[in-house]
Amino acid sequence: MLFNSIAFLIFLPIVFILYWQVCNKNYKYQNMLLLVASFYFYGCWDWRFLFLLMFSIGLDYFSGIKIENSKTKKEATFWLTLSIVINLGFLGFFKYYNFFIENFAELLHAFGFGVNMWVLKIILPVGISFYTFHGLSYVIDVYKKRIPAERNYVDYAVFVSYFPLLVAGPIERATHLLPQIQKKRTFDYEKAKDGMAQILWGFFKKMVIADNCAPIVNEIFTNYHTESASNLVLGAVLFAFQIYGDFSGYSDIALGTSRLFGIELLKNFSYPYFSRDIAEFWRRWHISLSSWFRDYLYIPLGGSKGGMWMKIRNTFIIFLVSGFWHGANWTFIIWGGLNALFFLPLLIAEKNRHNLEVVAMNRIIPSLKETFSIIITFTLTCFAWIFFRAESVSHAIGYIKGIFNDSLFAFPTQFRGVLFALIAFMLITEWMNRTHDYGLKIQDKKPVLQRVIYILVAYLILNFANFGSNEFIYFQF
Structure with missing residues (x-):
């Protein structure tokens, strides 16, 4: 079901x-x-x-x-x-x-x-x-x-x-x-109302964002050998939003549904695409899996108590195992290995525990340094996602090779203005609520604003949702 x-x-x-x-x-x-x-x-x-x-x-x-x-x-x-x-x-x-x-x-x-x-x-x-x-x-x-x-x-x-x-x-x-x-x-009426709001936001991310990105992503990845470089970049970016909308949307629906029954589940996402480095990204993406590997694999292996070589070894083990957990394909193992490599400079420089607080705390606009760090982290994440999405290693390598040619600077023909407007709406909403548990959690002292935004999100779902039978990506894992 x-x-x-x-x-x-x-x-x-x-x-x-x-x-x-x-x-x-x-x-x-x-x-x-x-x-x-x-x-x-x-x-x-x-x-x-x-x-x-x-x-x-x-x-x-x-x-x-x-x-x-x-x-x-x-x-x-x-x-x-x-x-x-x-x-x-x-x-x-x-x-x-x-x-x-x-x-x-x-x-x-x-x-x-x-x-x-x-x-x-x-x-x-x-x-x-x-x-x-x-x-x-x-x-x-x-x-x-x-x-x-x-x-x-x-x-x-x-x-x-x-x-x-x-x-x-x-x-x-x-x-x-x-x-x-x-x-x-x-x-608890307030808890149930909060659960319904989180379910609504989960449906928006899944049915409006993820399911509308999916057909474009599928077409670009299937026909990568004939697509322009700009379309290939677009495909990688849209897959990043597809998998985020799909999986975090599922988690929002799960947490909101459970709250209807008076049971709180562990938080699984905390606005990962606002991360300033890869270490922060993995503290905010699929939190329950990352913490599981930390507690039941990384720490038993020695964690960070040993020397630098032990830390590096243990880091690569958990990232490679995490990749293999996702699927029986070398693409997932390479995806895990790439994230380990991205993590490595932070580990060596002992900066992997920086950026623990919410980005741009008490500010609406991030600084130039924060903005640049977010863009770099997102770019690295999108690059790794290519291996996650590809059907084989040769598929991923061919896809990446296709990005580096003159058509990179052409306007992507697969660009859809309405879809990017909806993605922008999601990002702005989550940015404004990034200190809260989920993107649609509006302060109770603003009941009128709550209703207006809930109605707007419901309207967007009814008008832009893909109502086909679209399974969640993580069902295959």
Whole structure:
């Protein structure tokens, strides 16, 4: 079931009414409703993969209890290892089996061995990367004694399968979400109104920005060998806005939907295209994934405690793993490697922890230095996005080569004035609200302004949204 579908617009009010009118006397009834709704929501894609989701839930629920009940460190480590191996085994099979088989066959062929490898037509279960990481963080936290093992199966199952975040995040932590699931929740009108505003902004970014960028981006990337250099630059820039509108739009809808049920999810985006360097960009883009790799990979590897070579090694590991997490293609690994290279000068100069505050704080206009830094960071990000979007490494290299010729200075024929006006509206709105949780969060002391902007955004959605069946990009991850 897609957020941007008629089915979801019917599903959400039904669950909302049942949640607050029928099950409101006991939070346990609300949790049971959320679990049933979440399984139904997930089953709408392919009911067969519900069994995989249920197995993952059962595995980590059982593993958490066994880890906590272990009488020795060795026994606890065994159960943790078993859970991690099985979880990553399923993720590896569904997501990476063909990648490794095909690359192994190519390696053998390079040494003169002709082999026929068994490639499978594997359907990637939607959301498997996200709910697998939910479970992994839980068993690791139980092992580290950060949280006790959860004994209530329903509560734990809701934590893993909660429908607003199930298929594309944010990647939640049991330490943050479980306590909210395990306490009474009362309806808060202001919180619900705030949630609806965030949902509205999410729909705008997805259906107006991302879905209108998509056809132009697809055409330019598909026909890159015949497009002018200026069109190729335009395609890279529009893809940057497509993926931002698509993924941050999903996150806004997820966070806003969850707020309707009295549950706060982790913030996943914080205006990343206003970043002044790559380090700041990664503190603001897909925050839940970046922090997950920091806490469960970077710090266990030694983090920043060792010498500079250890810091560089650990930085490249998390960026390369992050790239590979996104997909079984060398393009994603190169994308991760490029971001590591962009990050490297900041790390060596020990400037990767600069720019922690909001850009141009208490000012409407950024300084020339800030503006220049934002443009440079955005340019580097767009360059890396070419590999993320390309179907192969040769595709990306051919695309980049096509940019460097005389037609770079020609006016791009794929330019659409209305689309750029809508992108400008999004950027201006988010710039003016960059100190808030999301772009459409207007101060309560300005109720008239609130209504005017909400009506304007709704009008733009009704008039410019692409109402086709457009899946979210991150469903493939």
